[in-house]
Amino acid sequence: MSADMGEGHNATGRALHAAVNRLWPHAQVHWSDVLTEMGAGVGPFFRRVYRTSVQRLPWLYEVFYGAVWRHRWFARSAKRVIGAWAGRKLASVLDRIGPDLVLSTYPMASTGLEWLRHHRGLTTPVGAWVSDFAPHPSWVHTGVDLNLVMHPVAAEVATRDEPGAVVEVSAPPVAERFVPGDRERARRRLGLPTDRFVALVSCGSLGFGSTGRTVTELLAGDSQGVVLVVAGRNDQLRRELTARFADNRVVVLGWVTDMASLMVAADVVVTNAGGATGLEALACGRAVVLHEPIAGHGRANAALMADAGLATVCDQPGELTAWLHAVRADPDRLREQEERALRYTADHRIEDGLRHLVAAGPSYPVGRVLPAADALFLHAQTADAPQQVGAVLIFEDTGPTWEEVVRLVSTVPGVFGRLVPPTALRRGRWVRDHAVDPADLVVRRAGDWRTIADEFFSAPLDLDRPVAAALVEPRADPDRMAVLIKAHHALGDGVMVLQALLSATGTATRAWAAPPTARMGTAALPSLSRLARGLRRLAAGGRAPASALDRAGTPRRHEFVTIPGDRLRAAARSAGCGLADAVYTVVAEALHRALPDAGHGTSAIRMVMPVSLRQPTSMRAAGNWTGAVPVDLPIGPMDVATRLHAVAEALREAKSTDLAEVARAVLHAVGWLPPLAHRALARAMYRPPWFNAIGTVLPGPRHEIRLNGSRIGQAHPVLPLAPGSGLSWGALCWGDQLHFCFTTAPGVDGPRLAQAVRTAAQDLIDQSVGRYG
Numbered sequence: 125m126s127a128d129m130g131e132g133h134n135a136t137g138r139a140l141h142a143a144v145n146r147l148w149p150h151a152q153v154h155w156s157d158v159l160t161e162m163g164a165g166v167g168p169f170f171r172r173v174y175r176t177s178v179q180r181l182p183w184l185y186e187v188f189y190g191a192v193w194r195h196r197w198f199a200r201s202a203k204r205v206i207g208a209w210a211g212r213k214l215a216s217v218l219d220r221i222g223p224d225l226v227l228s229t230y231p232m233a234s235t236g237l238e239w240l241r242h243h244r245g246l247t248t249p250v251g252a253w254v255s256d257f258a259p260h261p262s263w264v265h266t267g268v269d270l271n272l273v274m275h276p277v278a279a280e281v282a283t284r285d286e287p288g289a290v291v292e293v294s295a296p297p298v299a300e301r302f303v304p305g306d307r308e309r310a311r312r313r314l315g316l317p318t319d320r321f322v323a324l325v326s327c328g329s330l331g332f333g334s335t336g337r338t339v340t341e342l343l344a345g346d347s348q349g350v351v352l353v354v355a356g357r358n359d360q361l362r363r364e365l366t367a368r369f370a371d372n373r374v375v376v377l378g379w380v381t382d383m384a385s386l387m388v389a390a391d392v393v394v395t396n397a398g399g400a401t402g403l404e405a406l407a408c409g410r411a412v413v414l415h416e417p418i419a420g421h422g423r424a425n426a427a428l429m430a431d432a433g434l435a436t437v438c439d440q441p442g443e444l445t446a447w448l449h450a451v452r453a454d455p456d457r458l459r460e461q462e463e464r465a466l467r468y469t470a471d472h473r474i475e476d477g478l479r480h481l482v483a484a485g486p487s488y489p490v491g492r493v494l495p496a497a498d499a500l501f502l503h504a505q506t507a508d509a510p511q512q513v514g515a516v517l518i519f520e521d522t523g524p525t526w527e528e529v530v531r532l533v534s535t536v537p538g539v540f541g542r543l544v545p546p547t548a549l550r551r552g553r554w555v556r557d558h559a560v561d562p563a564d565l566v567v568r569r570a571g572d573w574r575t576i577a578d579e580f581f582s583a584p585l586d587l588d589r590p591v592a593a594a595l596v597e598p599r600a601d602p603d604r605m606a607v608l609i610k611a612h613h614a615l616g617d618g619v620m621v622l623q624a625l626l627s628a629t630g631t632a633t634r635a636w637a638a639p640p641t642a643r644m645g646t647a648a649l650p651s652l653s654r655l656a657r658g659l660r661r662l663a664a665g666g667r668a669p670a671s672a673l674d675r676a677g678t679p680r681r682h683e684f685v686t687i688p689g690d691r692l693r694a695a696a697r698s699a700g701c702g703l704a705d706a707v708y709t710v711v712a713e714a715l716h717r718a719l720p721d722a723g724h725g726t727s728a729i730r731m732v733m734p735v736s737l738r739q740p741t742s743m744r745a746a747g748n749w750t751g752a753v754p755v756d757l758p759i760g761p762m763d764v765a766t767r768l769h770a771v772a773e774a775l776r777e778a779k780s781t782d783l784a785e786v787a788r789a790v791l792h793a794v795g796w797l798p799p800l801a802h803r804a805l806a807r808a809m810y811r812p813p814w815f816n817a818i819g820t821v822l823p824g825p826r827h828e829i830r831l832n833g834s835r836i837g838q839a840h841p842v843l844p845l846a847p848g849s850g851l852s853w854g855a856l857c858w859g860d861q862l863h864f865c866f867t868t869a870p871g872v873d874g875p876r877l878a879q880a881v882r883t884a885a886q887d888l889i890d891q892s893v894g895r896y897g
Contacts, residue, residue, distance in 0.1 A: 125214070125226060125233035127159045131329035131356070132400035136229040136255040137296040144227075154221050156234040161213045178332050182419035184464075189420035192261050193285070199261040203235050208243075209809055210236025215244065225481060229251040229297075231262045239265030240363040241824060242492055247537045251482040253297050254282070257398050258424035259433075260284045272297075272477045274403065275468070277432045292480065295472040296323030296403035302468060304409035305388035314389055321452065323347040324390035326383070326401045331358030333396040333422075333857070338415045338444065339369060341393065341413040345448025349373065352390065353379055359604070384408065391458065398425025398435065406434060407469050409496070411451075411461040414435075415444050433464050473499065490586045494543075494552045494614055495797025496802070497748040497788065500554045501613035502545050503806035508527060508676050508869075509847040510584035513618045515625060516577060516684065516865065518838035523605030524831055526568070527593065532607065532831070533593045534562040535624045537812030538615035543587040544800040552614065554561075566593045573606035574684060575657075580608050581842055582680045605834075605859050610842065617748045618822060618854060626829065660784065666756055668730035672719050675850030675869040682867055683878035684840050687885040695892035699765070704821045705772035707855050710735075710888060711819060712757040712771055713764050714880035727760035729816040732846075735784035751784025755816055764888050810846055817851040818843060824857040840865040851877075859889055 126137040141153050159167035177185035190201045214236045218226070226248055228234040240246040250268040254260075259273050259282040266286060273279050282291045298303075311318045323342045327333045335353065342351050351369075353376045355362035380386065383404065387393055391639035394413045402425070405412045412435040419425040426655045430434035451458045494502065501511035524532070533539060540560045546552040570656040571574050573596040580594050588610040600603055611621050665807035687710075689703070696706035708731070715729060734750040743786060751807075755778050758770045794805055822841055829836045840863045841854035850869035855862055868874040 125228040127230035135400045136297040140227050156217050175652040176733045186419040207235040207239030211239030228249045238265040241267045251481045258428045264289050275432045289847040294476050294477050296407045297772040298404045298407045301384040302404045302407040310389035321346050322390050323392050324352045325394045326354040327396050330357040331361040332358045333418050341444040345445040379897045397422040406465040409466045492554045499552045500806050503803040504810040506847045509845045511608045511613040511844045515842040516844040517607045518603045519834045520837045521834050528657045529595045530563045536591050539591040543590045548800045555673050569596050576684045668815050671729050671816045673816045673850045676848050677870045681874040683874040685878050685881050686862040687862050690860040691889050695889045698892050701772045707821050709768040709771040710884045713884035716759040717880040729754045731755050732815040732818045734820045753778045753783045819853045822856045
């Protein structure tokens with residue numbers, strides 16, 4: 125993420141691009157100009173304002189620049205406005221690309237990315253390279269994972285002005301060709317005299333400042349010296365300097381493609397902003413002089429570079445001439461400055477920051493106020509119904525090591541933090557805690573994983589540690605191992621947890637049958653008319669029928685079932701239905717056979733079907749991105765084929781409306797209520813009598829998944845019970861199998877229901893074969 129505002133930001137981007145290619149030769153790198161993404165005409169407008177301010181109204185630019193330094197409220201207000209603007213525009217870019225890493229070289233891009241983290245749950249690691257030597261407050265953000273500055277003195281300034289920001293020192297982000305070289309050889313190649321003092325003057329691609337006065341002072345400082353001037357893309361400046369200095373000691377150039385050779389050939393590089401040109405000169409081991417620094421960032425960079433001992437500042441008339449006289453009389457002063465430049469550039473590498481970002485893994489907002497869809501599960505949970513989602517992964521062969529399980533757990537968004545529950549006046553939040561050690565969240569157990577699962581998933585999570593895992597080592601079967609992982613539902617839905625876990629296996633998004641990834645943009649809302657119709661339909665649904673599933677209490681039971689998903693899919697297809705239709709039919713048929721009141725006055729149950737609002741081309745994001753759709757499943761007496769078409773029609777009717785979007789819109793609106801009212805309404809809505817059970821079908825990978833050689837043979841999704849409801853279930857497509865987990869409260873016969881699912885699935889498959897061949 126860069127911007128065409130001068131050449132410095134793009135030059136930093138090219139240096140990062142090259143470093144990425146060195147680290148990961150097969151990586152795909154996408155570029156985006158944040159000013160272009162922010163709207164038509166935004167880029168030209170900002171560039172015009174910037175040029176006018178620096179060239180014609182420097183006092184105004186200095187006032188604005190200084191106000192951001194002096195008044196924190198002003199800086200925060202500007203970030204808030206720019207962040208919302210840029211963030212909304214960048215959301216579609218991130219959705220389209222789905223990156224594993226985001227690198228920003230422009231402050232507005234960093235501000236927009238910070239906004240996405242706080243407001244849209246962006247979890248992709250973000251690094252921001254502050255290519256100016258002085259880290260202006262608009263450059264540094266607490267909402268990005270790593271702010272890279274150019275020197276330890278700059279790190280002190282950055283952390284002072286933006287407390288809580290993670291700041292590290294980077295090597296100068298310059299192209300690989302900017303390295304120390306043989307001065308005499310470079311001069312011979314360029315046709316420059318080898319026995320004279322050569323000064324290179326460059327004021328960036330836009331040629332800002334008083335270049336003419338700079339050349340005049342350099343000529344006065346050494347009667348035999350040569351001055352090279354690079355005017356960049358400023359053709360007017362090039363023509364003026366060419367006409368003004370007819371002396372053959374002055375060579376005026378326009379845009380050059382080999383700036384590195386000119387710097388290696390020079391004795392000193394003179395500039396006035398301290399941005400990319402200064403960093404490139406330091407990388408070449410050349411002394412840097414800042415002459416008459418331009419307003420705003422130029423003066424700030426000059427002061428900080430001088431404090432670091434990496435530049436000489438000549439701000440008053442005659443100072444540059446005097447400096448040149450001094451170094452010509454005492455060449456050791458120049459050599460000392462060159463040695464300091466070389467030591468500085470040797471201390472760090474650009475790749476260090478990239479490795480840090482990748483090693484940190486998925487991130488999460490600092491002190492993020494939970495959106496309404498996430499806060500619902502903090503409001504609604506009870507001692508009998510803790511709200512947590514999870515998964516059971518069954519490994520074959522030797523199974524994962526302890527260290528591999530710890531790395532697996534560390535991929536779950538929100539693991540490095542804690543949940544702060546809402547109070548009467550304050551909304552629930554997630555607070556980052558870098559002191560969390562994922563190894564402390566994993567326990568090693570021995571025994572039967574099915575037995576251990578009941579205890580593990582029934583135990584409420586400590587909100588100070590909203591993620592937990594258990595590595596189960598079986599006593600009887602050394603070739604099979606289970607990993608049980610659970611996360612608080614306020615951190616995200618089941619899709620988010622599974623996607624995070626599979627990211628540790630190296631599974632690419634394209635491996636998914638229907639990639640379950642989340643959109644950074646807001647979920648599309650229905651029109652007002654459709655919203656009104658959806659609200660009327662939700663209201664007309666009324667209460668769910670009374671059922672034997674309306675139970676509560678602990679301990680909970682978990683039943684795990686595997687059925688042939690490919691055969692069930694074929695059976696559904698032969699009947700003109702989809703796999704989801706067949707899965708809900710199997711569950712409805714099993715409830716008919718297993719519930720004591722089915723067929724005796726109870727002809728239907730109301731199942732809440734969480735519908736994912738994540739988009740196939742979107743990126744991975746934390747949080748809950750679902751809309752709850754109520755579906756009345758027929759469980760009265762009928763043959764399984766008839767039930768399949770009845771269920772398919774019920775699902776088709778539910779999906780034909782915008783009920784998922786309407787439900788999410790209602791949830792979002794409720795979130796605007798004061799926390800006390802939000803909690804009361806959430807608890808009233810998320811329980812019977814409005815529904816009897818919760819169930820969902822999750823897409824999954826269609827190919828074999830391994831973690832460091834260990835094959836994951838089964839993966840069962842675990843859903844929580846709603847308070848007062850006795851059943852929730854999830855079904856996950858995994859290769860050619862379909863894996864269920866049924867969570868039941870006391871009084872619901874889970875083993876009988878699990879067996880009924882197996883026989884119902886086989887009956888549906890057999891009936892399809894018999895009817896359709």
